[in-house]
Amino acid sequence: MKRRQWTPEEKLKIVMEGLRADCTVTELCNRHQISQVQYYKWRDKLLSEGSKIFAHGGVNKAEQRLKNEVNKLKNTIGDLTVKLNKKQIMYCYPGLG
Template structure:
C-alpha cells in the first residue's frame, strides 16, 4: 500500500496545470502546422492565436515534416495514435478477462469430473 505523500503548494499547482492542460487532436495540430506553412502570419502570431508555446509548435512541425519524409521515402509503417492504443488496451484487457473466466470454468469442470470418478 502506498503511503500518502505530503503535497506541497508547488506540486498542487503543477498537478492542476497538468490536469487542465489542453489536448490538441492530431487534426488540430496538422491544421496549425499547415497554417504556418502558408506563411500568412508569423510563428509568434500563430502561437498567440492558438495559445501554444512556440517550442510546442516547433515540436509539432518537426514531427509533421519527419512523418512526411518517412512516408515519401517509402516507409509505410505508421505509429498508432493514442486513441488506437487506448482501444487496443481495452480490447487486450477484455480478452484477458475472457481467458481468466475460461480457465476458471475449466478448473471447476475438471474438479467436478474428478469428484464423480
C-alpha cells in the same frame, strides 16, 4: 497552473495551419496559446519525420499489425477467462463434472 496536453491530431492541425501561411506564426501561437518555440519544435519534427509515413507501407501497416496483435491477445484472454471460469465452477460444484 496545469499544462495543456496536445493530441497528435491537434499538433498536426496547428503545424499545418502555420505552413499554409494564412497568418503569422505569432498570430497562430497566440490563438492556440502556445509558444513559438513549441510551434517550431512541432513543425521541425513533422518535417524531419514526416517521410516515415510513406516508408515501407507507412503507418497504416504497422498500425494494422498492432491492431491484429491486440485482437489476438484479447481472444487469448477471453479463452483463458472461459477456462478459468469452468475450473472455478468445477471446484465449487464437483458433482457437475
